[in-house]
Amino acid sequence: MKLIDSLVMALKALAANKLRSALTLIGLVVGVSAVIILMSVGRGVQASITSVVSDLGSDVLFVMPGRPGENPLSASMAAMGKIDALTWEDAQAIERSADASSVGAVASVVTTMVEVVAGRESRLVELDGTTPNFSEIINYAVDRGIHFDQGHMRSRANVVVLGDKVAETLFEDSDALGQYVKINSIKFRVIGILEKKGSVMGQSQDDVVLMPLTTALARITQGLTPQGQHIIGSMLIKATGPGEVDDAKEQITDILRKRHRLQEDEDSDFNISSFEEILAIVGTITGVMTLFLASIAGVSLVVGGIGVMNIMLVSVKDRTREIGIRRAVGAKRRDIMLQFLIESATLSFSGGLIGLAIGWGVAQVISAVGKEFGIGATISPDIVVLAFSVSVGVGLFSGIYPATRAARLDPIEALRFE
Amino acid sequence: MIEIENVTKVYGMGAVEVHALRGVSLRIEQGEMVALMGPSGSGKSTLMSIIGCLDQPTSGAYVLDGLEVSKLTDNRLAEIRNRKIGFVFQTFNLLPRVSAIANVELPLIYSGVRGKRQAREALERVGLLGRASHGPAQLSGGEQQRVAIARALVNHPAIILADEPTGNLDSKAGEEIMAIFEELNRKERITILLVTHDQDVGNMAQRIIRLRDGMIIKEEIIREADR
Structure with a gap:
């Protein structure tokens, strides 16, 4: 058959x-x-x-406050004045340290949700107060206008860079560049608009406002440790090369443990993860x-x-x-x-x-x-x-x-x- | 030629055994037309199944055209059914959803030839070529049985086994069917074995073999075969 x-x-x-x-x-x-x-x-x-x-690169390290295994919310606990906060002074110490040979750029970030107002429009967005090198590390490019620099940092200038979506919703037809927005009733001048980045899992990456770290610390978050140091949310650290990530991690750990006066047998009160680990x-x-x-x-x-x-x-x-x-x-x-x-x-x-x-x-x-x-x-x-x-x-x-x-x-x- | 030597068949090898055949010996020559008669339960259907290679005897020998078939595998039996044996049933047993010609083709499919030409020839021999594309439901009982005969003929078998072929037909259609068998036997010397209750049908054969309780009780010669 x-x-x-x-x-x-x-x-x-x-x-x-x-x-x-x-x-x-x-x-x-x-x-x-x-x-x-x-x-x-x-x-x-x-x-x-x-x-x-993976956009962020495999040589970037991410430093967060809190002991390993602790709830990520410990960052906000730290902000409420607990001792194990990360501070801008920590970041500067790492940047300046002679022992941090594998560490390239160190960016400090404070993150908070704020309401941004422009005229009758307003929008609740994520505000990142950062050092100027932050944008290089995480690939935020300015589409129009300029990014803030060390000059703005020193003068705690009231300037912001808007994410594409924020600019669009607040200023609809007119150009946001050069205009003013209000955050906590303080006026900030828009000096730049970020390039559009799109969404991830329903979360827009363009719904963000950047401002100089010093400005954010002085006018928005105003968090200080009992010692008078400036509390930040996290640090982004770029190693000098992809091969230097492990060394960088070790050097940062040593510096921070010393600064936080931790005993030999004590756990670190911060977490360092590379983006490769996060990716995994x-x-x-x-x-x-x-x-x-x-x-x-x-x-x-x-x-x-x-x-x-x-x-x-x-x-x-x-x-x-x-x-x-x-x-x-x-x-x-x-x-x-x-x-x-x-x-x-x-x-x-x-x-x-x-x-x-x-x-x-x-x-x-x-x-x-x-x-x-x-x-x-x-x-x-x-x-x-x-x-x-x-x-x-x-x-x-x-x-x-x-x-x-x-x-x-x-x-x-x-x-x-x- | 069919040679059966002391064949027995026992069903239900457990507690209750039914002895359907109790030692039957039988010889049917090529070109004979033989009727197998007997009351229900006499074992004629069982004998028919064994001769048709649908079943195998419990003991005894069955030689078909010089080939001992009682010990063959299932596959070999299927081949013998396909090549050497044509079945005609009381209830016609045509595939209901396919045309007359497709029914006639069925044995050819299993012998791997599949020829429309042979199927048409077979239908022509039973005078039904004109209804080749009709389904069984569109055909009368007599016509359906003629399709079944054509199907039995298509592979040029040595034997046609007909189990009560006229049982479901009116007398006129029955006579037509018997005439076809008679002609096939006379002109083409195909061996025909009829199982029947009907004495008139039996009388069309050259020989009647009577069975009762699984044994042959009588053989009658009606007329000499045309040799």
Whole structure:
């Protein structure tokens, strides 16, 4: 018996029961498209986070207050006057230290949420008071106007650089450059607008206001330690090269421990992580998330497979007499087996194909719509191959038992079956 | 040629055993037309299944055209059914959703030849070429049975086994069917084995073999075969 005959036979049998075949298909279609959509979204999120973090470069270190394992909120505890705060004086000490040979630029940052007012418009945004080198380290480029410099720092000038989105919402039609905004009822002149950066996971990176650290410390946060040092939120430190990151980390640790007067056996009251480490953590988290989503979708695929098995069992029962006739005129057991296997394979193959098309389409739509919010869907060939082959595999596997039952039927009894 | 030597068949090898055949010996020459008669439960269907290679005897020997088939594998039996044996059933047993010609083609599919030409020839021999594309539901009982005969003929078998071929037909259609069998036997020397309750049908054969309780109780020669 030729394979083409089996295929024609299977197609005819499926066509004879169109509604039944279609309903069975739906189960597989939903499963396959769900796997593709969820995995693509998972990958998309991972890709967008990764791209943002890797933008920062692998030689950047991130210093936060708080002992390892402590809640990140310890930063605000520190701000409330606890001793283990990071201070601008710490940052300056690192920058100036002769022992910090692997340390390049040191940027200090205070971050707070403020309401920015311009005329009748206002917007709640993240304010970063930073040293001028901050923008170089984290790749914030000024699109129009200028960035603040050491001169602005020294004079605690009331100037701000606006993120693209802030400028757009506050000043709609007119140009924000050279205008004034009010923060805490203090007037600040807009001297620059940042380049548009887009969103990550629904969070716009353009919803930010930068101002000189000294200005922010003096006018906005005004946090001081009991010793009168200026409390900052974090430091961004660039090592002198990608190979110097570990040395830099060690040197910073030594300097800060000395400055914070920590005992030998005491834990550090700050955290230093490289962006590479953060990237690894992000990768793990999103990887687990993607896997989780995929396994939920996988369950629906399995359910689809059970649907195939169910319908094939019914089909075998329905066609017992046909099987008897075929056996009488010379069909071998394997011919019967093959006939039903090809039927279930055809079902699962077309289910996989349709699911693939739908999954791909929906992922495209998510990509297009989600672009605004920084949610992408990355369809890679491995996802498609995985989803498709799993669906065909599940379909084939579900066909094995019914096909075996069909092949095992006794021809005499099958012929008598009513 | 069919040679059966002391064949027995026991069903249900557990607590309750049914002895369907209790030692049947039988010889049917090539080109004979033989009727197998007997009441229900006499074992004629079982004997028919064994001769048709749908079943194998519990003991005894069955030689078909010089080939001992009682010990063959399932696959070999399927091949023999396909090449040497044509079945005609009381209930026609056509595939319901396919055309007459596709039904006739079925054995060809399993012998790997698949020829529309042979199927048309077979339909022509039973006078149904004009209805080749009709489905079974569009055909009368007599026509359906003629399609079944065409299907039995398509691979040029040595034997046609007909199990109550006229049982579901009115007498006129039954006579037509019997006329076809008679002609196939006379002109093409195809061996025909009929299982029947109907004495008139039995009388069309050259020989009647009567079974009862799994044994042959009587053989009647109706007329000499045309040799």
